[in-house]
Amino acid sequence: MSYSNNLDPHTASVHAGEQRPKPYNALANPIFQTANYSFENTQALRDFVDGIVERDKYGRYGNPTQRTAERKLAELEGGEQALLFPSGMAATTIALLAYLKAGDHIILSRECYKQIREFAVTVLNRFGVEVSQFDPNNLFTLEAKIKYNTKLIFVETPSNPFLSITDIKRVVQVARPHDIAVFVDSTFATPINQKPLEYGVDLVIHSATKYLAGHNDLLAGVVIGSKDAVEKVKKLQAVQGSIIDPNNAFLLWRGLKTLALRVEKQNQSALEIAQFLEDHPSVKHVYYPGLKSHPTHQLAKEQMTGFGGVISFEVDADDELTGQFIDALQIPLIASSLGGVDSLIEQSWLISYAGMSKAQREELGVGDNFVRLSVGIEDAQALIDDLAQGLSVLDKVGALTA
Numbered sequence: 001m002s003y004s005n006n007l008d009p010h011t012a013s014v015h016a017g018e019q020r021p022k023p024y025n026a027l028a029n030p031i032f033q034t035a036n037y038s039f040e041n042t043q044a045l046r047d048f049v050d051g052i053v054e055r056d057k058y059g060r061y062g063n064p065t066q067r068t069a070e071r072k073l074a075e076l077e078g079g080e081q082a083l084l085f086p087s088g089m090a091a092t093t094i095a096l097l098a099y100l101k102a103g104d105h106i107i108l109s110r111e112c113y114k115q116i117r118e119f120a121v122t123v124l125n126r127f128g129v130e131v132s133q134f135d136p137n138n139l140f141t142l143e144a145k146i147k148y149n150t151k152l153i154f155v156e157t158p159s160n161p162f163l164s165i166t167d168i169k170r171v172v173q174v175a176r177p178h179d180i181a182v183f184v185d186s187t188f189a190t191p192i193n194q195k196p197l198e199y200g201v202d203l204v205i206h207s208a209t210k211y212l213a214g215h216n217d218l219l220a221g222v223v224i225g226s227k228d229a230v231e232k233v234k235k236l237q238a239v240q241g242s243i244i245d246p247n248n249a250f251l252l253w254r255g256l257k258t259l260a261l262r263v264e265k266q267n268q269s270a271l272e273i274a275q276f277l278e279d280h281p282s283v284k285h286v287y288y289p290g291l292k293s294h295p296t297h298q299l300a301k302e303q304m305t306g307f308g309g310v311i312s313f314e315v316d317a318d319d320e321l322t323g324q325f326i327d328a329l330q331i332p333l334i335a336s337s338l339g340g341v342d343s344l345i346e347q348s349w350l351i352s353y354a355g356m357s358k359a360q361r362e363e364l365g366v367g368d369n370f371v372r373l374s375v376g377i378e379d380a381q382a383l384i385d386d387l388a389q390g391l392s393v394l395d396k397v398g399a400l401t402a
């Protein structure tokens with residue numbers, strides 16, 4: 001028996017998708033560490049081949065531990081089915097390959113994860129798929145890019161690093177009359193803050209490495225949607241072989257039990273920290289959709305139930321001083337990625353935009369003083385105090401040079 005749909009986010013995080021009772025009456029989900037499955041006799045094999053019995057055959061087609069995590073993810077997101085992958089990139093690239101063929105055209109948000117744009121421009125294009133990008137803050141540019149062969153629109157909302165919110169309802173309205181599929185990368189939102197399937201998108205994608213797993217200890221990715229939409233991707237996965245390890249599926253499932261708790265805390269802390277940063281004289285600009293000053297604040301309020309745990313901001317400093325501010329911090333760790341229980345901070349050009357020329361990243365709006373903070377579950381006031389003492393490094397230099 002599966003528990004039930006329509007639970008509040010906290011109860012759903014703990015109970016959604018759970019089998020009752022579990023094998024051997026275990027309370028925790030067993031890890032089925034097996035590559036293949038045996039048949040009792042030839043008749044059992046025949047029954048499986050004839051479709052009389054549904055069961056496992058070989059690990060590349062799925063594992064019971066993986067399915068437990070998938071059931072919970074599907075219920076949390078409000079989808080019929082979920083499919084796990086060993087990383088967010090694996091989930092995204094296989095889903096794109098499953099939906100596109102030579103001669104098709106895809107339109108991506110120019111603010112979606114840069115490796116996804118890289119995959120489209122280098123790999124998809126090499127296999128005959130035309131690629132365009134649109135400005136997610138101006139959906140007229142999306143309509144203008146639609147062509148007779150457009151088959152897919154790919155959106156990331158909130159986006160990285162500016163946390164812009166794209167109007168999912170409007171994107172679906174634009175796509176539907178042309179029979180164009182819509183994928184939404186909802187990694188920064190999680191199903192606790194946003195439910196893109198309610199607007200009629202075809203697939204929701206997450207880098208489950210981030211909030212869903214939540215502890216910075218594994219890589220995973222997931223696609224969620226209707227049974228038909230997910231099965232299309234599953235067929236390709238079965239021959240392509242990007243399969244999540246049962247141990248990682250277990251850790252992800254365990255992490256999901258506290259998803260609502262973690263995300264709620266991260267939403268609250270990030271809002272308080274964003275407000276503190278916005279009022280600080282050594283901070284030039286803060287990008288956080290929960291702030292009234294954010295250009296898509298109104299849309300965020302309509303589309304989301306929380307604003308998320310990532311804040312980007314520009315300090316009033318040059319490259320070296322920005323580094324000094326970050327080095328003065330005691331709590332956040334200097335690292336890429338986001339969404340885990342530990343707060344992480346990056347001087348973005350050195351991590352997320354490394355390898356890009358200064359001119360290219362400045363054109364995107366990422367200067368030397370651009371910082372991204374992923375707020376963890378530490379005490380909000382402790383983080384604010386730490387940021388205040390870090391920023392005082394800048395005040396002192398300002399006073400010396402004044």
Ligand SMILES: Cc1ncc(COP(=O)(O)O)c(C=O)c1O
Nearest residue numbers: 087088089113185187207209220
């Ligand atoms: C929004 C978003 N989507 C997808 C990915 C790719 O996920 P993964 O690193 O799990 O492959 C990332 C990684 O940073 C991301 O931030």
